[in-house]
Each structure stands twice: as C-alpha cells, then as structure tokens.
Amino acid sequence: MALRIHLLGDFSIEVDGEQLPAVDSVRLQSVLAYLLLHSRARQSRQHVAFQLWPDSNEEQARRNLRKALHQLRHALPDPDRFLHVDARTVQWRADAPYTLDVDAFENELRRAAGLTDNPATQQAALAAAVAWYRGDLLPSCYDEWIVPERERLRQRLVGALERLMGLAEDHRDYAAAIDHANHLLRYDPLHEAAYRQLMRLHALNDDRAGALRVYHTCVATLQRELGVEPNPEAQAVYARLLEMEVPTSLHVQPASPSLAGERLVGRQQEWQMLRTAWQQVAHGQTHFCLIQGEAGIGKTRLAEELLAWTERQGIATARTRSYAAAGGLAYTPVIEWLRSEPLQAALATLDDIWLTELARLLPELLAERPGLPRPEPLADRWQRQRLFEALARAFLAAPSGPPQPKLLVIDDLQWCDADTLEWLRYLLHFAGRVAERGRSLTPLLVVGTARAEEIDHDHPLSALLLDLRSTGQVTEIALGPLDAAECAELATQLTNTTLDEETINQLYAQTEGNPLFIVETVRARVGDWRRETGDSSHSLRSPVS
Known part of the structure; x- marks a missing residue:
C-alpha cells in the first residue's frame, strides 16, 4: 500500500489511486507538509509546535500539535508505517512506501545537474522536473515556515526553465524556447531578464510583432506592480526591434548562395561556442572568433547562421571576405566594413582629426566634407598608429544611446593582407584598454573563417592568434566532418x-x-x-x- 502525495499546486494524497478525504483541512495539510519536507531527521515536538503555531503559547501549541497528529493518524492507512511519534519527537518515516512530487522534482533537477556533457538527456531530465511542478508549494497555506521553502522551490523552477530556454535556443528550436519563457513568466511575472529573452526569441522566430507585444506587456506589468520602467537593457532590445525594417548588414559578394534560411545540420558544440563568445560581447567585451577547417567543411555556413541569428534580433552586422588575388592590397576587408551601413552611422560621430585619417582609405569623405583637412603621407610609424586608432574609434563608436554590440564577419582569412590582421590585433587590444578605463564603447564580435591547411607558422594570422590567446580574447573553433x-x-x-x-x-x-x-x-x-x-x-x- 503506497501513498502518492502532491504538495506542488493543489494538495492531494492518494492510496492506490483513491483520494484520502480525511486530510482536507489546510491546517492538517500544513502539518503533513512540514513532516514530509523534514523527514530526514526526527523533529522535536516543541520545535514543530512552535513552527506551526508561532502565535500561540507553548502549552496551546503543543495541544494543537497533539490534536493534529491524532487526526493524521486516523486519516492514514496503517499510520505506524508512515509516522513515528513518541513523547518528545515526531517524524515522517523516510523509508515508508510513498512518493512525493517535491522529492521527484528535486531528484530530476539533481539528475540534470550531472548531465552537463549530454545536453539531450539533460533537457529530458529538466523537462521531467518541470512537469512535476504543477504549482507553488501549498499555495493555500500562509504559515511563515513555508514561505522560504516555497520561494526556494520556485527559484529552482525558474533556473530549470532558464536552462531549458538555453538548450532549446542552442538547438535553434525557438518555438520551444518561447514556451519555456512564457512558462517562467507565469511564475515570475517581474522577471525582466525573461522578458528580454522572450523578446529576443520572438525576433529569432521571425515574429517581430510578438517581440514588441512582449515589451508592452513588460512595461504594463512593471508599471502596475512596481511603478517602474523596464531597465535600459530591455529598452535597448525594444529600440533595436523598432529599427528592424531594413536589415543593417552588408553582404559583399557571398561565397555561396545564402544559406541562413535552411536549418543548420549538426554543429551543436560549435554553435554553443559561438553563442558563448557572443555572450561575452553582450556583456561589453570585444572578442575574436576563428572558425577553421578544410575547404567545404561548412565554415561559412556556420558564420552565416550567426549572422542570421543576430540580424533577426535587430543587431547591426557587417560582412566581408578576402580574395587570393587581393592579398597584396592593404585594408581591403576593412574598407568594405567601413562602407557598410552600421559603420557609416558611426563615422558621423567622429571628430575631423580621425576622419582625416580615415580619408586615406575612404577618399569619398573628402568629397562629402570639402572642409576636411587632407591626410599627410604615411612617412613615420606614429602616423600609422594614428590611422590604426582612427579605425578603432570608427568601429567602436556608438552612434547614439547606450552602446549596442555589433557582429563583423570576414571569410577566407588565409588570404587576408598582413596590414588588416595587424590592425585587428590593435583593435582588440585598444578595446581592452578602453574597457579597463571604464569608458563606453561598442562591443564587437569579429568572426573569421580560414582554411586550416593554408595557415602555417609564418602566416600573419598565426601571430594574431598567439597574441590573443595570451589575453583570452579569442575563441578557436575547429570544424570536422559530419557523422x-x-x-x-x-x-x-x-x-x-x-x-x-x-x-x-x-x-x-x-x-x-x-x-x-x-x-x-x-x-x-x-x-x-x-x-x-x-x-x-x-x-x-x-x-x-
């Protein structure tokens, strides 16, 4: 004879599928819940009485407990199999034949915590845990003792749903991630990060209108409950969504037809590495990511997936590539980036001293601004350093409002000119120094692809990687064949x-x-x-x- 007990959501206790109607009062349910949740050790009757009746004097509280235990023993079949009661202590027997939804919920979470190397199995364990959580712990009980335990379990649910959102997004199953986000907000309607995530997921799912509705719901909820506005991060996501009619990306003669409309096959681990790199950038860092592999292995396709993923969120992107025939032409990829829409907007914020330097690469600036001083010939090394700083300022400048991250993609780095690679090293170091001083800048993720077989020890890209490894500013992704x-x-x-x-x-x-x-x-x-x-x-x- 086994009991099946539910404390999450509506209380119920069953024996062989039949309800026990005798445990129908909130007070008796509270006593039973306390004993179940503290079954690992015997509890002092005095302590239990004080926890359940804190406003009563000691004699009255002990009398109330004695009455409740008497009722509970009469309600349970074969009570001695489930309860230990003596003159001093009381305990729910942990070895009794019963199942408890709280235990099942936490057991699945513990199982999931040990499955970090197996995302699919971890996802199943988390989903099983969430399925056990039918509602908050005894919502009809208002005893003081239960409040922290109820909140603890709710936060564990929130953590599980956040992880499920991340796993679903890793697999680009945005519909499932949206369901998890909505589930989370039902239990925590003031969770601003969840609103932000939900807006982003709707955008990734090509539902811009849905993303905007989420923001309006967030505004109304926070105003009604707390009298505040959404935080700047949520407002920034909303602002990006409002500007999404025209994608802000530059596609410079793609190497192959656009692939982002099709689902990416495999590459789960590599995709997660890209997502992790992007998270660093979203938190204000500037980072470089190199995707390496043999010809045809899918380097460009993986980069395109990231481009599509960011563009659907209204994030500014620019894309270029290197050509074997153009390897001797300095700064060709940088010039292509500078002529993209996101970078053109940033140029408008620069002072003339920096625009003069940029005119070396963008002569059209002199035509657009007749009063702009003409650059002097690059005769000394300090002049080249000033050009590098001008370029860095152009890429890191924020046109207006709080800085928003940008994604830059460059294909075929094995053919890239040495000057561009040297400037990329300067850019990443410059961004790091500016961030250390606490100054505001636009964080960048620079993603490059390269054929590994064409990168030897003397290639300029090898020097760049060696330098960035020492500062932790690089993520290297090696693509292998599909299974x-x-x-x-x-x-x-x-x-x-x-x-x-x-x-x-x-x-x-x-x-x-x-x-x-x-x-x-x-x-x-x-x-x-x-x-x-x-x-x-x-x-x-x-x-x-």
Whole structure:
C-alpha cells in the first residue's frame, strides 16, 4: 500500500489511486507538509509546535500539535508505517512506501545537474522536473515556515526553465524556447531578464510583432506592480526591434548562395561556442572568433547562421571576405566594413582629426566634407598608429544611446593582407584598454573563417592568434566532418525526401562527411535517384552545410 502525495499546486494524497478525504483541512495539510519536507531527521515536538503555531503559547501549541497528529493518524492507512511519534519527537518515516512530487522534482533537477556533457538527456531530465511542478508549494497555506521553502522551490523552477530556454535556443528550436519563457513568466511575472529573452526569441522566430507585444506587456506589468520602467537593457532590445525594417548588414559578394534560411545540420558544440563568445560581447567585451577547417567543411555556413541569428534580433552586422588575388592590397576587408551601413552611422560621430585619417582609405569623405583637412603621407610609424586608432574609434563608436554590440564577419582569412590582421590585433587590444578605463564603447564580435591547411607558422594570422590567446580574447573553433547520421539529415534536407540506408551509407563513404562533397554528390546523383525510385518529387534544395 503506497501513498502518492502532491504538495506542488493543489494538495492531494492518494492510496492506490483513491483520494484520502480525511486530510482536507489546510491546517492538517500544513502539518503533513512540514513532516514530509523534514523527514530526514526526527523533529522535536516543541520545535514543530512552535513552527506551526508561532502565535500561540507553548502549552496551546503543543495541544494543537497533539490534536493534529491524532487526526493524521486516523486519516492514514496503517499510520505506524508512515509516522513515528513518541513523547518528545515526531517524524515522517523516510523509508515508508510513498512518493512525493517535491522529492521527484528535486531528484530530476539533481539528475540534470550531472548531465552537463549530454545536453539531450539533460533537457529530458529538466523537462521531467518541470512537469512535476504543477504549482507553488501549498499555495493555500500562509504559515511563515513555508514561505522560504516555497520561494526556494520556485527559484529552482525558474533556473530549470532558464536552462531549458538555453538548450532549446542552442538547438535553434525557438518555438520551444518561447514556451519555456512564457512558462517562467507565469511564475515570475517581474522577471525582466525573461522578458528580454522572450523578446529576443520572438525576433529569432521571425515574429517581430510578438517581440514588441512582449515589451508592452513588460512595461504594463512593471508599471502596475512596481511603478517602474523596464531597465535600459530591455529598452535597448525594444529600440533595436523598432529599427528592424531594413536589415543593417552588408553582404559583399557571398561565397555561396545564402544559406541562413535552411536549418543548420549538426554543429551543436560549435554553435554553443559561438553563442558563448557572443555572450561575452553582450556583456561589453570585444572578442575574436576563428572558425577553421578544410575547404567545404561548412565554415561559412556556420558564420552565416550567426549572422542570421543576430540580424533577426535587430543587431547591426557587417560582412566581408578576402580574395587570393587581393592579398597584396592593404585594408581591403576593412574598407568594405567601413562602407557598410552600421559603420557609416558611426563615422558621423567622429571628430575631423580621425576622419582625416580615415580619408586615406575612404577618399569619398573628402568629397562629402570639402572642409576636411587632407591626410599627410604615411612617412613615420606614429602616423600609422594614428590611422590604426582612427579605425578603432570608427568601429567602436556608438552612434547614439547606450552602446549596442555589433557582429563583423570576414571569410577566407588565409588570404587576408598582413596590414588588416595587424590592425585587428590593435583593435582588440585598444578595446581592452578602453574597457579597463571604464569608458563606453561598442562591443564587437569579429568572426573569421580560414582554411586550416593554408595557415602555417609564418602566416600573419598565426601571430594574431598567439597574441590573443595570451589575453583570452579569442575563441578557436575547429570544424570536422559530419557523422553518418548528420550526413543522412543533410541529404534529406537537400532532396526533400528520405533516402534508403544503402544510399546514405554510399554517400557517406564517398564524401567522408564533407558537407560540400555531400551537396555536390547529391546534386550529381539526384537525377539517378529519380529514375531508380520512379519518384519525381526528388528535388535539390539549397545547400545547408
């Protein structure tokens, strides 16, 4: 005979599926809850009486406890299996045959805490924990002893939902992340960070109107409950959303057709590393991230995923690339960045002394501003340093309002000129010095891609990485091939159909998991598959690797 007890949400106690109606008073439920939640040790009757009846004198409190224990013993089947009661102490027997939803909730959370290396299993454990939490701990009980325990459990729920949001976003399952955020706000409607996160998730889910509605709800709730406005971070997210009609990004002749509309296959760990780097930038740091791998391994695709992810949140981005033929032309990628919309807006905030330096790379500034002094020839090293500082100020300047992070992407760094790489090193160090002085700047995440096989010890990129490793300003991501399951998933996306196991095995063996090779092989064989299967529905979709 086992008891099934629920303290989270509506109280209930069942024996073999049947309710025990005798435990129907709030006072008796409070006594039972106290004993259940303190079952690890025997409790002094005097202490229990004081906790449950703090406003009564000692004699009256002990009499009330004695009466409650008598009622509880009559309500429970075979009470001696569940309760230990003597003249001095009382205890709910921990080895009794029963289940308690509070225990189940916390057990699942403990299990999840040990699964950090297995996100899928951790997600399942967290979801199981949240499912046990049907409501706050005994919401009908107003005893003082229960308030801190109720709040503790609620905060554990909030933590679980925050983690579930993060895991769902890591998998780019924005609909699920939105559900978790809404669930959190039902229990903590004053959680400003959750409103901020929910706005961002709606934007990532291509629902700008939904994101704006969340902000309006946040404003109304905070004003009604606390008489305050949302914090500056939430207001900044709202401001970005209002300006989202025209994406603020520059796409300089992409290396391949845009891929961000398709779901990224695999790369969960690498995506998390990018997200972690972005979080550092969101907290005011400037950071460099290098994605390395062989040709066709998906470096550009991963960078494009981050571009799409940030643009959907209204974050300013700019993209460029290096070319093998242009490797000897200094600052070519920097010039492309400077001519993007986000950087053009920042130029308007600079003083003439810095604009004069920038005119070395942007001669159109002299035409747009006839009174701007012309730059002198770069004869000395100090003049080059002033150019570097002018460029750094242009990239770190905030056009108006609080500084908002920017994302800069540069493809094919293996062909990048030495001057640009040297300036990138200066930019990251300059940003670090400015941040140490407490001055406001626009935090940047610079993401580069490079073919690892073309970067040797003497390449200028190697010197940049060596320097940034010492300051902790770099994240290095090495992309390897897709595994067999990911190869099958990519082929399914490309053909919009499910291929048989033999075909997938052949495809994986031929391509060795290289996404570009998978795309090209599918492109070449899709006609054969149509003829073999007689299915005219096979059609090649955009590459997604």
